[in-house]
Amino acid sequence: MKKSSLKGYLYLMPALIIILVFTAYPLIRVILMSFYEDYSIISGNHNGIGFANYKELFDDKVFLKALRNTGIYVVFVVPCSIVLSLLLAVLLNSKIRLKGFFQALFFLPYVTSVIAIGIVWSWIFNSNYGLLNYILGIFHIEGIPWLNSPDYALWALIIFSIWKSLAFDILIFLAGLQTISPDLYHAARVDSTPKRRVFFKITVPLLSPMITYAFVMGMINAFKVYNEVFSLFNGKAGPANSAITVVYYIYDKFYNSAEYGVAAAGAVVLFAIILGLTMFQMKLRGNKAEK
């Protein structure tokens, strides 16, 4: 075994090269770039190191709006998705006909292209010919200019995202439900415990690691939302940037306005948020494991 001591690296090399070039190096680069002042990517020159990019970032109302939007987004999308998918997962886990069919159906949004289905949603949200306003019309609710009004654009994004995130949450909860011992439910049945009580006293507590996981993942994904915005608003961030997100902002800064430093600072802030959430998630999981 000793002889083959460097052989391991030979096997790792293909993966390591790609990771060094496209993950490790760009990570260091983007962090450095975020501190360069007046950086030019053509010449590679900069005027020293400082916090100018971060100052500009946090002085920019558009960035603050992106953060605010993400906050609103998290508050609505994550809990709605968790409650709905918990309900559906419990039903899908119970004795029902066509179980396989229903499970397959609910997971379909997860595998489909966000871009294509986002365009379909933009058609559903169309204020004149859209399906949603038609359905509202049946209930005598006046049509809503979902995508054309800054007051509603973010809500359209939220509805689309709830639809999109249900699939993953249902799957995670279904997997979690399968690890709960059926004995507990048997015991509850023998004692003829009411179903609601069984749900809140057995299912929810035992599923709490999964619920936390879905919660943190939901928040992480909220900070990365981009394709949904792009497809729903045909490349824009909604009317008057009303549905702008953090990643949309970063991308716009570097690709459309060529403000690389500010974009890099935004990316570092995104990294810090996601790192914080991931650490939090790992800490919770670690605590559970110790018990």
Add this chain to the structure above:
Amino acid sequence: MVKYIILIIGGIFTLLPFVWMISSSLKTGSEIVRIPLVLFPEYPQFNNYVMAWEAAPFARYMINTVLVSVLTTIGVLITTTLAAFAFSRLEFPGKKIVFSLLVATLMIPGEMLIITNFITITKLKWIDSYQALIVPWLSNVFYIYLLTQFFIQVPESLYLAAKVDKCSDFKYMVNIMVPINKNALVTIAILNFIGSWNSFMWPLLVTNSQNMRLLSNGLIRFQTEAGSSYELIMAASCILVMPIVLLYIFLRRHIIEGVVMGGIKG
């Protein structure tokens, strides 16, 4: 009974966009903007698909998408198998540190790296090339982590027996480890293929010309160009969505297993 009502309402909510996409894709130009809404087309216009396909170079987009998805998937399988084998069976200095560092990179959001990777690709003069679309995606830390967990579970005694028989490490990996873990590899292949098929932001950045575009980028372009011909846009969306839906129908078990593994372990 209540169970089924909730499940059916949930099912309708989930399926509605798909149904609406297909229904709209078969309408005539006047049906799609008729008020009150036409729920289902009177005479399905299958010709819309032909028109959409010909209105933009979708054949070219399709070839590009298939090519990029297949090549990155093959590449990922190779680099992942080699790396997972090294981590699970070979001894080398710094193994634990390298593994921990790799796992730590899972916390880095890809969205953060796009700015600097874009600069790298520009400097390599790879803009608008297949290399730009494929090379950065030839390795995936999450799959390496996952496969290592599978490889570790294979009894060590098999490896020692192979060593006694003077079987080389590489032969052992190809002839024993790969077949034993076939299911895990298939799952990784499918997940990677779907991810690559649906990718959008990166290909949008690194390609300029019609010829290099993937389906998802082509579709966005087409949406702008086709204006209010929503029946054609819906047909084009179907073209992007349907291959994956078919793949999903046939390989559901592998896909769901893969996501659960990722969710629980990762």
